[in-house]
Amino acid sequence: MIKLFTYLKSFITSIIAVLILVFIQSIADLYLPTLMADIVNNGIVSGDIGYIWSVGGVMLLVAGGGAVSAIISSFLSSKVAMGFGRNLRSKVFSRVESYSLNEFDKIGTSSLITRTTNDITQVQTVLVMMLRMMISAPMMGIGGMIMAISMNRRLTTILAVALPLLIVFIGIVGRTVIPLFKAIQKKLDKLNLVSRENLTGIRVIRAFNRIDNEKKRFDETNLDLTNTAIKANKIMAAMLPVIMLIMNLTSVAIIWFGSIRIDLGDLQIGDMMAFLQYAMQIMMALLMLSMMFVLIPRAEASAFRINEVLDMKPEINDPEDIRSKGVKxxxxxxxxxxxxxxxxxxxxxxxxxxxxxxxxxxxxxxxxxxxxxxxxxxxxxxxxxxxxxxxxxxxxxxxxxxxxxxxxIGFVPQQALLFTGSILDNIKFGKEDATEEEIKHAAEVAQASEFIVNMEEGFHSEIAQGGTNVSGGQKQRLSIARALIKKPEIYVFDDSFSALDFKTDAKLRGSLKKEIVDATVxxxxxxxxxxxxxxxxxxxxxxxxxxxxxxxxxxxxxxxxxxxxxxxxxxxxxx
Missing domain, CATH: 3.40.50.300 (P-loop containing nucleotide triphosphate hydrolases)
Structure with a gap:
Protein backbone atom coordinates (compact mmCIF):
# COMPACT_ATOMS: atom_id res chain seq x y z
CA MET A 1 0.00 0.00 0.00
CA ILE A 2 2.94 2.33 0.71
CA LYS A 3 3.82 2.04 -2.97
CA LEU A 4 0.45 3.57 -3.90
CA PHE A 5 1.05 6.51 -1.57
CA THR A 6 3.71 7.79 -3.97
CA TYR A 7 0.71 9.20 -5.88
CA LEU A 8 0.14 11.58 -2.94
CA LYS A 9 3.05 13.84 -3.93
CA SER A 10 0.77 16.44 -5.49
CA PHE A 11 -1.16 16.72 -2.18
CA ILE A 12 1.87 17.15 0.10
CA THR A 13 0.90 20.70 1.19
CA SER A 14 -2.60 19.61 2.22
CA ILE A 15 -1.22 16.53 4.02
CA ILE A 16 1.21 18.68 6.05
CA ALA A 17 -1.67 21.03 6.91
CA VAL A 18 -3.81 18.05 8.04
CA LEU A 19 -1.00 16.69 10.24
CA ILE A 20 -0.45 20.11 11.87
CA LEU A 21 -4.18 20.56 12.49
CA VAL A 22 -4.53 17.05 13.95
CA PHE A 23 -1.54 17.79 16.20
CA ILE A 24 -3.24 20.99 17.43
CA GLN A 25 -6.49 19.10 18.01
CA SER A 26 -4.69 16.38 19.98
CA ILE A 27 -2.89 18.95 22.18
CA ALA A 28 -6.24 20.65 22.85
CA ASP A 29 -7.90 17.34 23.77
CA LEU A 30 -5.03 16.48 26.12
CA TYR A 31 -5.06 19.90 27.78
CA LEU A 32 -8.82 20.01 28.50
CA PRO A 33 -8.85 17.40 31.37
CA THR A 34 -6.04 19.32 33.11
CA LEU A 35 -8.04 22.56 32.91
CA MET A 36 -11.11 20.73 34.20
CA ALA A 37 -9.10 19.37 37.16
CA ASP A 38 -7.88 22.89 37.84
CA ILE A 39 -11.47 24.25 37.87
CA VAL A 40 -12.66 21.48 40.25
CA ASN A 41 -9.68 21.67 42.61
CA ASN A 42 -9.23 25.45 42.77
CA GLY A 43 -12.63 26.81 41.73
CA ILE A 44 -15.53 24.51 42.60
CA VAL A 45 -14.09 23.13 45.88
CA SER A 46 -13.21 26.62 47.19
CA GLY A 47 -16.30 28.26 45.62
CA ASP A 48 -14.23 30.79 43.64
CA ILE A 49 -16.68 31.82 40.87
CA GLY A 50 -14.24 34.27 39.27
CA TYR A 51 -11.62 31.54 38.93
CA ILE A 52 -14.22 29.19 37.41
CA TRP A 53 -15.16 31.85 34.81
CA SER A 54 -11.53 32.68 33.91
CA VAL A 55 -10.37 29.04 33.55
CA GLY A 56 -13.73 28.11 31.95
CA GLY A 57 -13.11 30.79 29.32
CA VAL A 58 -9.71 29.28 28.58
CA MET A 59 -11.38 25.86 28.29
CA LEU A 60 -13.88 27.24 25.78
CA LEU A 61 -11.08 28.76 23.69
CA VAL A 62 -9.07 25.49 23.77
CA ALA A 63 -12.17 23.41 22.93
CA GLY A 64 -13.11 25.84 20.13
CA GLY A 65 -9.59 25.74 18.68
CA GLY A 66 -9.64 21.94 18.79
CA ALA A 67 -13.07 21.81 17.10
CA VAL A 68 -12.03 24.22 14.32
CA SER A 69 -8.83 22.18 13.76
CA ALA A 70 -10.89 18.95 13.62
CA ILE A 71 -13.35 20.37 11.07
CA ILE A 72 -10.65 21.79 8.77
CA SER A 73 -8.48 18.65 9.04
CA SER A 74 -11.50 16.44 8.24
CA PHE A 75 -12.30 18.57 5.18
CA LEU A 76 -8.70 18.55 3.93
CA SER A 77 -8.16 14.83 4.57
CA SER A 78 -11.38 13.99 2.69
CA LYS A 79 -10.30 16.26 -0.16
CA VAL A 80 -6.86 14.61 -0.32
CA ALA A 81 -8.39 11.09 -0.26
CA MET A 82 -10.91 11.90 -3.00
CA GLY A 83 -8.21 13.49 -5.16
CA PHE A 84 -5.96 10.49 -4.57
CA GLY A 85 -8.81 8.12 -5.57
CA ARG A 86 -9.52 10.15 -8.71
CA ASN A 87 -5.85 10.14 -9.78
CA LEU A 88 -5.44 6.44 -9.00
CA ARG A 89 -8.57 5.49 -10.98
CA SER A 90 -7.24 7.52 -13.90
CA LYS A 91 -3.85 5.80 -13.62
CA VAL A 92 -5.40 2.32 -13.46
CA PHE A 93 -7.69 3.07 -16.41
CA SER A 94 -4.75 4.37 -18.48
CA ARG A 95 -2.72 1.26 -17.65
CA VAL A 96 -5.60 -1.04 -18.61
CA GLU A 97 -5.98 0.86 -21.89
CA SER A 98 -2.34 0.01 -22.69
CA TYR A 99 -2.87 -3.75 -22.14
CA SER A 100 -2.78 -6.22 -24.96
CA LEU A 101 -5.60 -8.77 -25.16
CA ASN A 102 -3.38 -11.25 -23.28
CA GLU A 103 -3.42 -9.09 -20.13
CA PHE A 104 -7.21 -8.75 -20.34
CA ASP A 105 -7.46 -12.53 -20.56
CA LYS A 106 -5.19 -13.00 -17.52
CA ILE A 107 -7.00 -10.67 -15.10
CA GLY A 108 -10.54 -10.70 -16.48
CA THR A 109 -12.87 -7.84 -17.24
CA SER A 110 -15.04 -8.21 -14.10
CA SER A 111 -11.95 -8.20 -11.86
CA LEU A 112 -10.60 -5.08 -13.58
CA ILE A 113 -13.91 -3.30 -12.92
CA THR A 114 -13.78 -4.29 -9.22
CA ARG A 115 -10.19 -3.13 -8.91
CA THR A 116 -10.98 0.22 -10.52
CA THR A 117 -13.98 0.85 -8.26
CA ASN A 118 -14.28 -1.12 -5.00
CA ASP A 119 -10.57 -1.70 -4.37
CA ILE A 120 -9.63 1.94 -4.86
CA THR A 121 -12.53 2.97 -2.56
CA GLN A 122 -11.11 0.67 0.15
CA VAL A 123 -7.68 2.30 -0.06
CA GLN A 124 -9.28 5.75 -0.19
CA THR A 125 -11.27 5.07 3.02
CA VAL A 126 -8.21 3.88 4.91
CA LEU A 127 -6.24 6.92 3.71
CA VAL A 128 -8.79 9.26 5.35
CA MET A 129 -8.50 7.31 8.60
CA MET A 130 -4.72 7.31 8.47
CA LEU A 131 -4.54 11.06 7.93
CA ARG A 132 -6.89 11.62 10.87
CA MET A 133 -5.49 8.97 13.21
CA MET A 134 -1.83 8.27 12.46
CA ILE A 135 -0.83 11.30 14.59
CA SER A 136 -3.94 11.59 16.74
CA ALA A 137 -4.03 8.00 18.10
CA PRO A 138 -0.32 7.73 19.12
CA MET A 139 -0.38 11.26 20.58
CA MET A 140 -3.55 10.62 22.55
CA GLY A 141 -2.20 7.29 23.77
CA ILE A 142 1.30 8.40 24.74
CA GLY A 143 0.24 11.90 25.83
CA GLY A 144 -2.66 10.49 27.86
CA MET A 145 -0.32 8.04 29.60
CA ILE A 146 2.15 10.80 30.53
CA MET A 147 -0.63 13.06 31.82
CA ALA A 148 -2.25 10.18 33.75
CA ILE A 149 1.05 9.32 35.48
CA SER A 150 1.52 13.02 36.35
CA MET A 151 -1.91 13.00 38.06
CA ASN A 152 -1.35 9.86 40.16
CA ARG A 153 1.21 7.11 39.71
CA ARG A 154 -0.60 4.51 41.81
CA LEU A 155 -3.80 4.62 39.77
CA THR A 156 -1.80 3.78 36.63
CA THR A 157 -1.57 0.21 37.99
CA ILE A 158 -5.20 -0.17 36.86
CA LEU A 159 -4.17 0.78 33.32
CA ALA A 160 -1.27 -1.69 33.51
CA VAL A 161 -3.89 -4.44 33.89
CA ALA A 162 -6.59 -3.09 31.53
CA LEU A 163 -4.43 -2.12 28.55
CA PRO A 164 -2.74 -5.55 28.02
CA LEU A 165 -6.20 -7.17 28.19
CA LEU A 166 -7.45 -4.76 25.53
CA ILE A 167 -4.39 -5.30 23.30
CA VAL A 168 -4.64 -9.13 23.51
CA PHE A 169 -8.36 -9.04 22.66
CA ILE A 170 -7.83 -6.69 19.71
CA GLY A 171 -4.99 -8.94 18.45
CA ILE A 172 -7.22 -12.04 18.55
CA VAL A 173 -10.00 -10.23 16.68
CA GLY A 174 -7.53 -8.92 14.08
CA ARG A 175 -6.09 -12.39 13.37
CA THR A 176 -9.59 -13.80 12.91
CA VAL A 177 -11.15 -11.06 10.80
CA ILE A 178 -8.29 -10.08 8.48
CA PRO A 179 -8.41 -13.30 6.33
CA LEU A 180 -12.19 -12.86 6.02
CA PHE A 181 -11.82 -9.34 4.62
CA LYS A 182 -9.31 -10.63 2.06
CA ALA A 183 -11.76 -13.37 1.05
CA ILE A 184 -14.56 -10.80 0.64
CA GLN A 185 -12.65 -9.01 -2.14
CA LYS A 186 -12.25 -12.24 -4.15
CA LYS A 187 -15.89 -13.18 -3.67
CA LEU A 188 -16.91 -9.70 -4.78
CA ASP A 189 -14.96 -10.33 -8.01
CA LYS A 190 -16.93 -13.52 -8.56
CA LEU A 191 -20.26 -11.78 -7.91
CA ASN A 192 -19.35 -9.07 -10.43
CA LEU A 193 -18.45 -11.74 -12.98
CA VAL A 194 -21.81 -13.52 -12.58
CA SER A 195 -23.72 -10.21 -12.68
CA ARG A 196 -21.89 -9.07 -15.81
CA GLU A 197 -22.51 -12.37 -17.61
CA ASN A 198 -26.21 -12.25 -16.72
CA LEU A 199 -26.67 -8.65 -17.84
CA THR A 200 -24.76 -8.99 -21.12
CA GLY A 201 -26.23 -12.39 -21.95
CA ILE A 202 -29.85 -11.68 -20.99
CA ARG A 203 -31.15 -12.47 -24.50
CA VAL A 204 -29.52 -15.91 -24.53
CA ILE A 205 -30.67 -16.63 -20.98
CA ARG A 206 -34.27 -15.83 -21.86
CA ALA A 207 -34.13 -17.62 -25.20
CA PHE A 208 -33.09 -20.86 -23.47
CA ASN A 209 -35.38 -20.39 -20.45
CA ARG A 210 -32.41 -20.36 -18.09
CA ILE A 211 -33.66 -17.50 -15.90
CA ASP A 212 -34.28 -19.73 -12.86
CA ASN A 213 -30.90 -21.44 -13.25
CA GLU A 214 -29.11 -18.10 -13.49
CA LYS A 215 -31.03 -16.80 -10.47
CA LYS A 216 -29.89 -19.85 -8.54
CA ARG A 217 -26.30 -19.32 -9.70
CA PHE A 218 -26.42 -15.64 -8.69
CA ASP A 219 -28.04 -16.46 -5.32
CA GLU A 220 -25.33 -19.01 -4.54
CA THR A 221 -22.56 -16.52 -5.31
CA ASN A 222 -24.37 -13.72 -3.50
CA LEU A 223 -25.02 -15.92 -0.45
CA ASP A 224 -21.36 -16.96 -0.33
CA LEU A 225 -20.30 -13.29 -0.25
CA THR A 226 -23.06 -12.41 2.24
CA ASN A 227 -22.14 -15.22 4.65
CA THR A 228 -18.47 -14.23 4.63
CA ALA A 229 -19.34 -10.55 5.15
CA ILE A 230 -21.78 -11.41 7.96
CA LYS A 231 -19.16 -13.58 9.67
CA ALA A 232 -16.61 -10.73 9.51
CA ASN A 233 -19.13 -8.14 10.67
CA LYS A 234 -20.34 -10.36 13.55
CA ILE A 235 -16.80 -10.47 14.86
CA MET A 236 -16.46 -6.71 14.41
CA ALA A 237 -19.84 -6.17 16.09
CA ALA A 238 -18.80 -8.34 19.05
CA MET A 239 -15.56 -6.40 19.41
CA LEU A 240 -17.11 -3.07 20.41
CA PRO A 241 -19.24 -4.33 23.37
CA VAL A 242 -16.24 -6.21 24.81
CA ILE A 243 -14.03 -3.14 24.45
CA MET A 244 -16.73 -0.97 26.06
CA LEU A 245 -17.00 -3.52 28.90
CA ILE A 246 -13.25 -3.34 29.52
CA MET A 247 -13.37 0.48 29.37
CA ASN A 248 -16.34 0.70 31.75
CA LEU A 249 -14.79 -1.75 34.21
CA THR A 250 -11.63 0.34 34.05
CA SER A 251 -13.69 3.48 34.82
CA VAL A 252 -15.34 1.75 37.80
CA ALA A 253 -11.93 0.62 39.08
CA ILE A 254 -10.48 4.13 38.74
CA ILE A 255 -13.45 5.67 40.60
CA TRP A 256 -13.33 2.93 43.26
CA PHE A 257 -9.62 3.14 43.99
CA GLY A 258 -9.53 6.89 43.33
CA SER A 259 -12.17 7.49 46.00
CA ILE A 260 -10.02 5.54 48.47
CA ARG A 261 -7.02 7.76 47.61
CA ILE A 262 -9.22 10.85 48.03
CA ASP A 263 -10.29 9.65 51.51
CA LEU A 264 -6.63 9.18 52.41
CA GLY A 265 -5.86 12.68 51.15
CA ASP A 266 -3.44 11.45 48.48
CA LEU A 267 -5.62 12.56 45.54
CA GLN A 268 -7.85 15.50 44.74
CA ILE A 269 -11.31 15.09 43.16
CA GLY A 270 -10.36 17.11 40.07
CA ASP A 271 -7.23 15.00 39.54
CA MET A 272 -9.27 11.80 39.71
CA MET A 273 -11.74 13.17 37.16
CA ALA A 274 -8.85 14.19 34.87
CA PHE A 275 -7.20 10.75 35.34
CA LEU A 276 -10.47 9.08 34.36
CA GLN A 277 -10.65 11.15 31.16
CA TYR A 278 -7.00 10.42 30.31
CA ALA A 279 -7.63 6.69 30.82
CA MET A 280 -10.57 6.88 28.39
CA GLN A 281 -8.42 8.82 25.90
CA ILE A 282 -5.73 6.12 26.08
CA MET A 283 -8.28 3.37 25.48
CA MET A 284 -9.99 5.28 22.66
CA ALA A 285 -6.56 5.70 21.06
CA LEU A 286 -6.11 1.93 21.26
CA LEU A 287 -9.59 1.45 19.78
CA MET A 288 -8.73 3.78 16.89
CA LEU A 289 -5.49 1.90 16.29
CA SER A 290 -7.37 -1.43 16.39
CA MET A 291 -9.79 -0.16 13.73
CA MET A 292 -6.78 0.84 11.66
CA PHE A 293 -5.19 -2.59 12.07
CA VAL A 294 -8.42 -4.27 10.97
CA LEU A 295 -9.03 -2.00 7.96
CA ILE A 296 -5.41 -1.71 6.80
CA PRO A 297 -5.09 -5.42 5.87
CA ARG A 298 -8.32 -5.16 3.85
CA ALA A 299 -6.95 -2.08 2.11
CA GLU A 300 -3.61 -3.88 1.76
CA ALA A 301 -5.35 -6.69 -0.13
CA SER A 302 -7.01 -4.09 -2.36
CA ALA A 303 -3.71 -2.23 -2.81
CA PHE A 304 -2.01 -5.46 -3.88
CA ARG A 305 -4.68 -5.99 -6.53
CA ILE A 306 -4.33 -2.39 -7.74
CA ASN A 307 -0.53 -2.68 -7.85
CA GLU A 308 -0.93 -5.90 -9.81
CA VAL A 309 -2.74 -3.90 -12.50
CA LEU A 310 -0.24 -1.02 -12.42
CA ASP A 311 2.84 -3.29 -12.35
CA MET A 312 1.70 -5.69 -15.06
CA LYS A 313 3.75 -4.78 -18.10
CA PRO A 314 1.92 -5.09 -21.41
CA GLU A 315 3.39 -7.77 -23.63
CA ILE A 316 2.95 -5.44 -26.58
CA ASN A 317 5.02 -2.25 -26.32
CA ASP A 318 6.17 0.42 -28.71
CA PRO A 319 9.77 0.02 -29.92
CA GLU A 320 12.48 2.54 -29.05
CA ASP A 321 13.77 2.75 -32.62
CA ILE A 322 10.94 3.22 -35.11
CA ARG A 323 11.65 2.02 -38.62
CA SER A 324 10.08 3.08 -41.90
CA LYS A 325 10.59 2.21 -45.55
CA GLY A 326 9.53 3.87 -48.77
CA VAL A 327 7.28 1.04 -49.87
CA LYS A 328 3.85 1.69 -51.42
CA ILE A 409 -5.96 0.24 -40.45
CA GLY A 410 -9.74 0.49 -40.65
CA PHE A 411 -10.90 -2.44 -38.53
CA VAL A 412 -14.47 -3.78 -38.56
CA PRO A 413 -14.72 -6.51 -35.88
CA GLN A 414 -16.76 -9.68 -36.09
CA GLN A 415 -18.96 -8.55 -33.23
CA ALA A 416 -20.16 -5.06 -34.18
CA LEU A 417 -19.80 -2.80 -31.14
CA LEU A 418 -21.51 0.57 -30.83
CA PHE A 419 -21.04 3.10 -28.04
CA THR A 420 -23.68 5.06 -26.16
CA GLY A 421 -24.28 8.37 -27.88
CA SER A 422 -25.68 9.45 -31.23
CA ILE A 423 -25.23 7.74 -34.60
CA LEU A 424 -23.16 10.78 -35.57
CA ASP A 425 -20.82 10.22 -32.59
CA ASN A 426 -20.42 6.54 -33.45
CA ILE A 427 -19.45 7.25 -37.07
CA LYS A 428 -17.15 10.10 -36.00
CA PHE A 429 -15.39 7.62 -33.70
CA GLY A 430 -13.29 6.79 -36.76
CA LYS A 431 -12.41 10.46 -37.41
CA GLU A 432 -13.13 13.10 -34.79
CA ASP A 433 -12.88 16.10 -37.13
CA ALA A 434 -15.05 14.55 -39.87
CA THR A 435 -17.35 16.97 -41.71
CA GLU A 436 -21.09 16.42 -42.13
CA GLU A 437 -20.54 15.61 -45.82
CA GLU A 438 -17.92 12.96 -44.96
CA ILE A 439 -20.26 11.38 -42.39
CA LYS A 440 -23.17 11.22 -44.81
CA HIS A 441 -20.95 9.85 -47.58
CA ALA A 442 -19.57 7.09 -45.31
CA ALA A 443 -23.11 6.17 -44.28
CA GLU A 444 -24.24 6.02 -47.92
CA VAL A 445 -21.35 3.76 -48.94
CA ALA A 446 -22.04 1.50 -45.94
CA GLN A 447 -25.75 1.32 -46.99
CA ALA A 448 -26.72 2.85 -43.63
CA SER A 449 -28.33 6.10 -44.86
CA GLU A 450 -31.66 4.46 -45.59
CA PHE A 451 -32.40 3.34 -42.03
CA ILE A 452 -30.73 6.42 -40.46
CA VAL A 453 -32.99 8.93 -42.28
CA ASN A 454 -36.05 6.90 -41.26
CA MET A 455 -35.14 7.29 -37.57
CA GLU A 456 -36.84 10.12 -35.69
CA GLU A 457 -33.75 12.28 -35.22
CA GLY A 458 -31.71 10.99 -38.15
CA PHE A 459 -27.96 11.12 -37.52
CA HIS A 460 -28.62 12.59 -34.07
CA SER A 461 -30.66 9.56 -32.97
CA GLU A 462 -29.32 8.03 -29.76
CA ILE A 463 -27.77 4.57 -29.65
CA ALA A 464 -28.71 2.64 -26.50
CA GLN A 465 -26.10 0.88 -24.39
CA GLY A 466 -24.71 -2.01 -26.41
CA GLY A 467 -26.66 -0.86 -29.49
CA THR A 468 -29.80 -2.71 -28.37
CA ASN A 469 -32.12 -0.33 -30.27
CA VAL A 470 -30.65 -1.24 -33.68
CA SER A 471 -30.55 -4.59 -35.49
CA GLY A 472 -27.46 -6.73 -36.09
CA GLY A 473 -27.28 -5.67 -39.75
CA GLN A 474 -27.62 -2.00 -38.83
CA LYS A 475 -24.83 -2.37 -36.27
CA GLN A 476 -22.59 -3.88 -38.94
CA ARG A 477 -23.30 -1.09 -41.42
CA LEU A 478 -22.57 1.60 -38.82
CA SER A 479 -19.33 -0.21 -37.92
CA ILE A 480 -18.36 -0.24 -41.61
CA ALA A 481 -19.20 3.48 -41.91
CA ARG A 482 -16.96 4.13 -38.88
CA ALA A 483 -14.05 2.41 -40.63
CA LEU A 484 -14.73 4.07 -44.01
CA ILE A 485 -14.65 7.61 -42.64
CA LYS A 486 -11.12 6.99 -41.40
CA LYS A 487 -9.89 6.48 -45.01
CA PRO A 488 -7.11 4.08 -43.93
CA GLU A 489 -4.53 2.35 -46.08
CA ILE A 490 -5.73 -1.13 -45.04
CA TYR A 491 -9.32 -2.25 -44.50
CA VAL A 492 -9.96 -5.34 -42.37
CA PHE A 493 -13.49 -6.78 -42.44
CA ASP A 494 -13.88 -9.66 -39.98
CA ASP A 495 -17.05 -11.42 -41.13
CA SER A 496 -18.66 -7.96 -41.22
CA PHE A 497 -21.39 -8.83 -43.73
CA SER A 498 -22.85 -11.88 -41.98
CA ALA A 499 -25.97 -10.09 -40.68
CA LEU A 500 -26.80 -8.50 -44.05
CA ASP A 501 -29.30 -9.86 -46.50
CA PHE A 502 -27.92 -10.89 -49.91
CA LYS A 503 -29.27 -7.78 -51.66
CA THR A 504 -27.70 -5.34 -49.14
CA ASP A 505 -24.50 -7.42 -49.13
CA ALA A 506 -24.20 -7.13 -52.93
CA LYS A 507 -24.96 -3.37 -52.92
CA LEU A 508 -22.48 -2.78 -50.13
CA ARG A 509 -19.69 -4.71 -51.85
CA GLY A 510 -20.39 -2.79 -55.06
CA SER A 511 -20.14 0.62 -53.38
CA LEU A 512 -17.10 -0.47 -51.36
CA LYS A 513 -15.29 -1.51 -54.53
CA LYS A 514 -15.47 2.06 -55.87
CA GLU A 515 -14.66 3.67 -52.50
CA ILE A 516 -11.59 1.67 -51.49
CA VAL A 517 -9.98 1.21 -54.87
CA ASP A 518 -6.52 2.39 -53.66
CA ALA A 519 -6.52 0.54 -50.35
CA THR A 520 -5.55 -2.97 -49.32
CA VAL A 521 -8.68 -4.90 -48.37
Missing part, protein backbone atom coordinates in the same frame (compact mmCIF):
# COMPACT_ATOMS: atom_id res chain seq x y z
CA UNK A 329 1.38 2.50 -48.65
CA UNK A 330 -0.84 -0.34 -47.49
CA UNK A 331 1.38 -3.26 -48.57
CA UNK A 332 0.73 -6.14 -46.17
CA UNK A 333 2.78 -9.31 -45.87
CA UNK A 334 2.73 -12.37 -43.59
CA UNK A 335 6.10 -14.15 -43.47
CA UNK A 336 6.02 -17.71 -42.09
CA UNK A 337 3.80 -16.66 -39.16
CA UNK A 338 3.10 -19.04 -36.28
CA UNK A 339 0.96 -18.02 -33.31
CA UNK A 340 -0.32 -19.74 -30.17
CA UNK A 341 -2.68 -18.47 -27.48
CA UNK A 342 -1.21 -18.55 -23.94
CA UNK A 343 -1.61 -22.02 -22.43
CA UNK A 344 -2.79 -23.60 -25.71
CA UNK A 345 -1.59 -27.11 -26.52
CA UNK A 346 -0.96 -26.34 -30.19
CA UNK A 347 -0.60 -23.21 -32.35
CA UNK A 348 -3.74 -21.49 -33.64
CA UNK A 349 -1.82 -20.57 -36.82
CA UNK A 350 1.15 -22.32 -38.43
CA UNK A 351 3.52 -21.18 -41.18
CA UNK A 352 1.20 -18.54 -42.66
CA UNK A 353 2.73 -16.70 -45.63
CA UNK A 354 0.96 -14.41 -48.11
CA UNK A 355 0.99 -10.79 -49.30
CA UNK A 356 -1.76 -8.28 -50.05
CA UNK A 357 -1.22 -5.21 -52.21
CA UNK A 358 -3.03 -1.85 -52.39
CA UNK A 359 -5.92 -1.96 -54.85
CA UNK A 360 -6.47 -5.68 -54.24
CA UNK A 361 -9.09 -7.56 -52.24
CA UNK A 362 -7.78 -10.53 -50.27
CA UNK A 363 -10.46 -12.81 -48.86
CA UNK A 364 -9.99 -15.38 -46.11
CA UNK A 365 -12.38 -18.31 -45.84
CA UNK A 366 -12.42 -21.53 -43.87
CA UNK A 367 -14.38 -23.63 -41.42
CA UNK A 368 -15.19 -22.68 -37.85
CA UNK A 369 -12.02 -22.64 -35.73
CA UNK A 370 -9.72 -22.56 -38.74
CA UNK A 371 -7.99 -19.39 -37.45
CA UNK A 372 -9.55 -16.67 -39.62
CA UNK A 373 -10.21 -14.12 -36.84
CA UNK A 374 -6.92 -14.98 -35.15
CA UNK A 375 -5.06 -14.19 -38.36
CA UNK A 376 -6.56 -10.75 -38.80
CA UNK A 377 -6.09 -9.91 -35.10
CA UNK A 378 -2.35 -10.08 -35.79
CA UNK A 379 -2.57 -7.26 -38.38
CA UNK A 380 -3.38 -4.44 -35.89
CA UNK A 381 -1.07 -6.22 -33.41
CA UNK A 382 -3.68 -7.19 -30.86
CA UNK A 383 -1.34 -10.14 -30.29
CA UNK A 384 2.33 -10.67 -31.14
CA UNK A 385 3.39 -13.62 -33.31
CA UNK A 386 5.46 -16.46 -31.87
CA UNK A 387 7.46 -16.94 -35.03
CA UNK A 388 7.80 -15.14 -38.34
CA UNK A 389 6.64 -11.55 -38.96
CA UNK A 390 3.69 -9.43 -40.05
CA UNK A 391 4.93 -6.57 -42.23
CA UNK A 392 3.16 -3.40 -43.33
CA UNK A 393 4.94 -1.28 -45.93
CA UNK A 394 7.96 -3.52 -45.47
CA UNK A 395 8.21 -2.88 -41.72
CA UNK A 396 7.60 -5.47 -39.02
CA UNK A 397 4.56 -4.29 -37.03
CA UNK A 398 6.61 -4.87 -33.85
CA UNK A 399 8.98 -2.13 -35.03
CA UNK A 400 6.19 0.45 -35.40
CA UNK A 401 4.36 2.39 -32.69
CA UNK A 402 0.91 0.97 -32.02
CA UNK A 403 -0.63 4.36 -32.82
CA UNK A 404 1.15 4.74 -36.18
CA UNK A 405 0.26 1.12 -37.05
CA UNK A 406 -3.43 1.37 -36.18
CA UNK A 407 -3.90 4.70 -37.91
CA UNK A 408 -3.19 2.80 -41.14
CA UNK A 522 -8.79 -8.01 -46.19
CA UNK A 523 -12.18 -9.72 -45.91
CA UNK A 524 -12.98 -12.63 -43.64
CA UNK A 525 -16.28 -14.23 -44.61
CA UNK A 526 -18.36 -17.37 -44.32
CA UNK A 527 -20.36 -16.70 -47.49
CA UNK A 528 -18.84 -17.75 -50.77
CA UNK A 529 -20.84 -15.03 -52.55
CA UNK A 530 -18.94 -12.41 -50.53
CA UNK A 531 -15.46 -13.66 -51.48
CA UNK A 532 -15.82 -15.14 -54.98
CA UNK A 533 -14.93 -11.86 -56.72
CA UNK A 534 -11.81 -11.25 -54.59
CA UNK A 535 -8.40 -10.93 -56.26
CA UNK A 536 -7.07 -13.56 -53.91
CA UNK A 537 -8.81 -16.12 -51.71
CA UNK A 538 -6.91 -17.74 -48.85
CA UNK A 539 -8.41 -21.03 -47.68
CA UNK A 540 -7.58 -21.83 -44.05
CA UNK A 541 -7.86 -25.27 -42.52
CA UNK A 542 -6.94 -25.98 -38.87
CA UNK A 543 -4.61 -22.99 -38.65
CA UNK A 544 -2.77 -23.64 -41.93
CA UNK A 545 -3.17 -22.34 -45.47
CA UNK A 546 -4.79 -25.07 -47.55
CA UNK A 547 -4.56 -23.09 -50.80
CA UNK A 548 -4.45 -19.58 -52.27
CA UNK A 549 -5.99 -18.49 -55.56
CA UNK A 550 -9.03 -17.05 -57.31
CA UNK A 551 -12.50 -18.53 -57.12
CA UNK A 552 -12.36 -20.54 -60.36
CA UNK A 553 -8.81 -21.75 -59.70
CA UNK A 554 -9.67 -22.97 -56.21
CA UNK A 555 -12.70 -24.86 -57.49
CA UNK A 556 -10.30 -26.96 -59.51
CA UNK A 557 -7.37 -27.25 -57.06
CA UNK A 558 -8.74 -27.06 -53.50
CA UNK A 559 -10.97 -29.81 -52.12
CA UNK A 560 -11.81 -27.85 -48.92
CA UNK A 561 -12.91 -24.82 -50.93
CA UNK A 562 -15.07 -27.00 -53.19
CA UNK A 563 -16.77 -28.46 -50.12
CA UNK A 564 -17.48 -24.98 -48.73
CA UNK A 565 -18.85 -23.83 -52.09
CA UNK A 566 -20.94 -26.96 -52.55
CA UNK A 567 -22.51 -26.46 -49.13
CA UNK A 568 -23.70 -22.96 -50.10
CA UNK A 569 -24.30 -22.83 -53.87
CA UNK A 570 -26.37 -24.98 -56.20
CA UNK A 571 -24.94 -26.59 -59.33
CA UNK A 572 -26.70 -23.95 -61.45
CA UNK A 573 -25.06 -21.14 -59.43
CA UNK A 574 -21.68 -22.84 -59.71
CA UNK A 575 -22.05 -23.09 -63.46
Missing amino acids: KGYLEFKDVTFSYPGAEKPALRNISFSAKPGEVTAIIGGTGSGKSTLINLIPRFYDVDKGAVLIDGVDVREMTQESLRVK IIVAQRVSTVMEADRIIVLDQGEIADIGKHKELLKTCKIYREIVASQLTEEELA
